[in-house]
Amino acid sequence: MASTTISASFTSCQDLSLREITLDSLPRLKRLRDLHFGTKPEICLELPRLMTYYMKNSGNKEDSPELRAGKMYKYILENKKPVIIDDNLLAGTTTTKQVGVVLYPHLLAQSIWPELETVSRRKKNPFGITREEIDELNFEIFPYWMNRTIQEVARKENGNPFCQRLMERVVFFIATKVYCISHTVPNYAAVVERGLLDIINEAKEKELSLGNSSDDKEKRDFYQAVQLSLNGILSYAANLSRLAASMAQKENDPVRKEELLRMSEVCSKVPAQKPTTFSEALNAVWICRVALLQENSSIAMSPGRLDQVLYPLYRRDMERGMSLSDAVELVGCLWLKICDQVPLAPEVSEELFGGSGCNQAITLGGIDMEGKDAVNDLTYVMLRATELLKVRDPNVNARYHPEVNQKEYLHRLCEVNINTGATPCFHNDRSAIEALQGQGVSLEHARDYSSVGCVEPTSSGRTFGHTGCILMNLPSALELAFFQGKHRLTEDEPIGPETKAPKDITSFEEFKEVLATQLAWLIDQAVTLNNNFGRAYQKIHPSPMQSALMEGCMQKGKDVIQGGALYNSSGAAMIGIAEVVDCMTAIEEFVFKKEAVSFSELLEAINKNWEGYEKLQAMVKTSTEKFGADSEMAKKNADWLIGFLHNTFQGKENYRGGKYTVGYWTMTNHAGFGVLSGALPSGRKKGEPFPSGITPVSGSAPVLTACLSFVAHLDHTHIADGHALNLKYTPSTTTSPKFAHTIEAFFKMGGLQVQFNIIDRKTFEDARKHPEKYPDLFVRVSGYSAYFKDLNPQMQQEIITRAEYHLDTGKEVRY
Amino acid sequence: MNSLLKRYTILPNAADRIFQLFRIQPRIPFARHLERKAGQKFLKVIEGEVAETFLEVLLFFMKVKFMLDASYRRNIEDFKGRYQFRSRDGEVAVLVEFDSGKMDIKETLADEVDVTCAFKDGRSLMNLLLSRDRDILRGLLNNEIMLTGNLNYMYKFGFMANHLQLELTGNLPR
Numbered sequence: 001m002a003s004t005t006i007s008a009s010f011t012s013c014q015d016l017s018l019r020e021i022t023l024d025s026l027p028r029l030k031r032l033r034d035l036h037f038g039t040k041p042e043i044c045l046e047l048p049r050l051m052t053y054y055m056k057n058s059g060n061k062e063d064s065p066e067l068r069a070g071k072m073y074k075y076i077l078e079n080k081k082p083v084i085i086d087d088n089l090l091a092g093t094t095t096t097k098q099v100g101v102v103l104y105p106h107l108l109a110q111s112i113w114p115e116l117e118t119v120s121r122r123k124k125n126p127f128g129i130t131r132e133e134i135d136e137l138n139f140e141i142f143p144y145w146m147n148r149t150i151q152e153v154a155r156k157e158n159g160n161p162f163c164q165r166l167m168e169r170v171v172f173f174i175a176t177k178v179y180c181i182s183h184t185v186p187n188y189a190a191v192v193e194r195g196l197l198d199i200i201n202e203a204k205e206k207e208l209s210l211g212n213s214s215d216d217k218e219k220r221d222f223y224q225a226v227q228l229s230l231n232g233i234l235s236y237a238a239n240l241s242r243l244a245a246s247m248a249q250k251e252n253d254p255v256r257k258e259e260l261l262r263m264s265e266v267c268s269k270v271p272a273q274k275p276t277t278f279s280e281a282l283n284a285v286w287i288c289r290v291a292l293l294q295e296n297s298s299i300a301m302s303p304g305r306l307d308q309v310l311y312p313l314y315r316r317d318m319e320r321g322m323s324l325s326d327a328v329e330l331v332g333c334l335w336l337k338i339c340d341q342v343p344l345a346p347e348v349s350e351e352l353f354g355g356s357g358c359n360q361a362i363t364l365g366g367i368d369m370e371g372k373d374a375v376n377d378l379t380y381v382m383l384r385a386t387e388l389l390k391v392r393d394p395n396v397n398a399r400y401h402p403e404v405n406q407k408e409y410l411h412r413l414c415e416v417n418i419n420t421g422a423t424p425c426f427h428n429d430r431s432a433i434e435a436l437q438g439q440g441v442s443l444e445h446a447r448d449y450s451s452v453g454c455v456e457p458t459s460s461g462r463t464f465g466h467t468g469c470i471l472m473n474l475p476s477a478l479e480l481a482f483f484q485g486k487h488r489l490t491e492d493e494p495i496g497p498e499t500k501a502p503k504d505i506t507s508f509e510e511f512k513e514v515l516a517t518q519l520a521w522l523i524d525q526a527v528t529l530n531n532n533f534g535r536a537y538q539k540i541h542p543s544p545m546q547s548a549l550m551e552g553c554m555q556k557g558k559d560v561i562q563g564g565a566l567y568n569s570s571g572a573a574m575i576g577i578a579e580v581v582d583c584m585t586a587i588e589e590f591v592f593k594k595e596a597v598s599f600s601e602l603l604e605a606i607n608k609n610w611e612g613y614e615k616l617q618a619m620v621k622t623s624t625e626k627f628g629a630d631s632e633m634a635k636k637n638a639d640w641l642i643g644f645l646h647n648t649f650q651g652k653e654n655y656r657g658g659k660y661t662v663g664y665w666t667m668t669n670h671a672g673f674g675v676l677s678g679a680l681p682s683g684r685k686k687g688e689p690f691p692s693g694i695t696p697v698s699g700s701a702p703v704l705t706a707c708l709s710f711v712a713h714l715d716h717t718h719i720a721d722g723h724a725l726n727l728k729y730t731p732s733t734t735t736s737p738k739f740a741h742t743i744e745a746f747f748k749m750g751g752l753q754v755q756f757n758i759i760d761r762k763t764f765e766d767a768r769k770h771p772e773k774y775p776d777l778f779v780r781v782s783g784y785s786a787y788f789k790d791l792n793p794q795m796q797q798e799i800i801t802r803a804e805y806h807l808d809t810g811k812e813v814r815y
Numbered sequence: 816m817n818s819l820l821k822r823y824t825i826l827p828n829a830a831d832r833i834f835q836l837f838r839i840q841p842r843i844p845f846a847r848h849l850e851r852k853a854g855q856k857f858l859k860v861i862e863g864e865v866a867e868t869f870l871e872v873l874l875f876f877m878k879v880k881f882m883l884d885a886s887y888r889r890n891i892e893d894f895k896g897r898y899q900f901r902s903r904d905g906e907v908a909v910l911v912e913f914d915s916g917k918m919d920i921k922e923t924l925a926d927e928v929d930v931t932c933a934f935k936d937g938r939s940l941m942n943l944l945l946s947r948d949r950d951i952l953r954g955l956l957n958n959e960i961m962l963t964g965n966l967n968y969m970y971k972f973g974f975m976a977n978h979l980q981l982e983l984t985g986n987l988p989r
Binding site: 110111113114115116117118120121129131134138139142143145146147149151152155160165168169489490491 | 890958962963964965966967974978988
């Protein structure tokens with residue numbers, strides 16, 4: 001046990017690093033971690049089988065979508081197999097497998113159909129599946145859903161609209177509702193502070209108080225759906241309890257027997273009732289999480305501020321004698337449970353966008369709703385678990401308020417980042433709270449924000465924001481502007497509005513107008529499609545469980561998908577911002593200011609992938625007027641572009657009556673979209689990855705302070721969907737004090753978020769050549785973490801060549 | 816399309832007719848020979864010798880398999896779907912219709928279909944559908960394939976095509 005004293009006050013740990021707690025002292029975690037890395041994920045049919053069976057045999061066509069969903073999830077959870085698969089201290093599993101791939105048949109599950117007989121043998125990220133399972137999917141499950149997916153219902157309802165066909169050309173944007181709507185933080189505080197029976201009773205009371213109007217009928221269906229689905233969770237917990245008891249009876253090891261009996265007792269109590277111990281609270285959160293993942297995909301379904309939600313019970317148990325070691329073990333068990341499933345990815349997704357985990361974000365530290373320091377002992381326990389396990393999910397996000405939080409806390413965050421190489425990422429409370437307030441979130445609710453998925457701040461348990469509903473390839477708008485509404489990938493096909501030919505453009509301002517026309521058109525297409533998909537969800541896929549755990553829904557008597565949540569935004573992530581700014585700046589500098597090249601000649605050069613134009617390419621590339629450099633021209637263009645995108649998206653309304661916000665994080669899409677894009681006036685050649693998130697193009701921001709200052713100066717109130725600034729530090733020069741100093745300085749300048757890989761290039765290059773030597777090397781991609789070996793080649797290359805800074809000199813390292 | 820389909824689908828088409836009229840599974844003369852021949856042609860195509868005939872060879876082999884192999888025919892029992900395949904140069908326009916266990920192939924452009932697949936050439940279609948040497952990325956990069964309509968129908972077709980290849984090459988998972 002660590003020699004640490006615990007008192008009633010916050011951050012009472014003597015050693016904030018909890019160094020004495022190691023994986024060797026926690027053999028259970030070590031075993032479970034080894035199991036995690038040694039297990040090939042397997043496709044699990046449980047959920048699609050139960051959904052299909054219910055829909056084919058039990059669904060009442062007269063039921064409203066809400067009521068149908070309530071009944072279906074009750075059925076699914078009552079029939080979900082209780083599984084205690086290893087010696088994790090938490091009962092239950094997302095799938096029936098050790099590491100499973102959940103198939104959501106109403107979403108994109110069928111994209112794996114052509115590959116069912118090869119997916120277990122593919123080179124990159126294979127998934128196990130048996131012959132019987134292939135046949136069941138092929139003959140029984142997938143055929144039923146062919147016309148019933150969100151994508152196809154939306155297509156039919158809207159007559160296969162142009163915006164949907166445009167998305168299917170891949171290169172312009174992706175509207176992600178076809179595979180998930182998660183991207184939110186459920187209100188786990190309600191599970192811990194109230195228990196589900198209390199919520200069921202509230203729904204019952206509200207239902208009984210309704211009259212007979214049509215509005216009341218809709219509300220009645222909603223409240224009934226909440227009761228039905230939450231009762232399903234209680235049945236699942238009871239089944240787990242019975243299983244644990246029966247396993248205990250057969251268990252010979254007295255220690256394990258005791259654990260199983262305890263597990264049985266816990267599951268018989270929570271999440272029905274309010275938990276009274278730390279262990280019960282973790283189990284309650286986990287069981288609810290398993291249930292929520294039956295309803296919606298795990299992608300970016302984020303647990304939120306668990307160090308705040310769980311702290312009262314943690315503190316009570318510590319006072320009653322729980323050791324820190326026990327606490328780290330319990331938290332570690334939850335972390336390993338959270339990575340018990342991986343997202344489905346067909347081969348083409350692997351090639352373009354592969355390697356992404358589920359991006360389930362945990363948020364630590366920061367300030368509380370009253371503006372006071374919220375960092376507590378549990379924050380440090382969670383950091384230690386993160387440091388020991390080094391797993392890609394959960395994606396750990398640390399909040400830091402430069403004026404309120406202690407410096408020791410920031411130093412500890414830096415230490416964990418150095419030791420893990422890639423986590424946590426850092427959020428500036430001051431800027432994030434201002435950004436949320438700019439969207440109408442109250443100060444108290446803004447202070448209680450969590451990061452969703454990659455980096456998106458949302459008020460915990462109050463915002464249904466689908467923060468990643470649109471992933472837009474910004475350089476594709478640039479292409480449309482260059483080629484009068486055409487794109488080089490789709491050749492002669494007219495795509496966007498026919499705008500002025502570059503040879504006829506006489507000023508930079510005129511070019512910006514053309515670009516603005518194409519951008520506005522593309523945004524309109526993406527928003528229209530997202531709203532179409534949203535309405536398809538309203539028609540076929542409400543989320544009663546998510547609604548029960550979201551402030552606002554119970555009061556309004558409305559599902560989250562109908563706008564029940566307190567806050568109802570939608571978030572669009574822009575890919576390639578630095579590339580577009582560099583292109584704009586190159587055009588301004590060389591075509592209009594210096595007149596070193598005509599617009600037509602510049603376009604001819606990029607059409608020839610710079611071949612024969614090497615001198616021009618070198619001139620453009622070596623310009624100091626770049627995103628991330630000390631360049632007023634680039635800053636002005638970045639401000640214009642970010643302002644334009646913010647204003648245009650904010651002018652749109654989503655299908656729930658909320659606004660669209662804009663973010664700059666890219667997951668692995670900057671590599672995928674890069675592969676699909678031609679050469680650009682920034683000097684970039686065809687197929688090269690775009691820079692990630694809001695990060696400058698590698699090599700164009702040689703001085704760290706200038707880079708940080710450039711990004712910090714951007715108006716964060718225009719970036720309410722978050723951004724990911726991805727930097728790499730040379731490990732040998734990175735010490736906690738220096739590291740902390742750069743973050744402090746960045747945040748004091750107004751920076752919103754930053755994240756680091758502290759791994760040297762040699763290691764990455766070796767890992768690329770010998771992936772078997774680095775099974776657990778994990779890296780920050782753009783907002784979230786991934787195992788390097790799982791990334792596609794272009795993404796690996798992007799991380800290897802990503803700008804690396806030497807902290808001693810503050811200069812970019814040249815290789 | 817060349818005359819391959821026309822030549823070799825006379826017997827299966829006749830068998831279809833018998834099945835429709837009398838609901839009995841007819842015996843097709845030289846069935847195994849026909850299947851072997853169709854398989855050989857398909858193998859030849861996927862081995863890269865004559866990729867431009869991929870679609871017709873695939874459809875022919877599929878048709879024969881549906882006629883002769885009950886377990887493969889299960890794929891289209893109770894299934895209705897209309898697929899339009901067309902080459903970008905307008906040379907090929909094939910409508911494939913599945914209806915309750917029957918596969919019809921017509922050289923025509925139809926109005927109402929579930930999915931349309933416009934392809935640059937046989938090689939690009941092969942890249943899309945088959946797992947061996949699959950290079951979907953290249954198809955996207957070169958704008959070689961354009962799918963319009965319900966993609967789930969194409970996923971199903973992809974499974975059926977892929978299955979044939981895996982079976983012929985002895986690579987079906989057990």
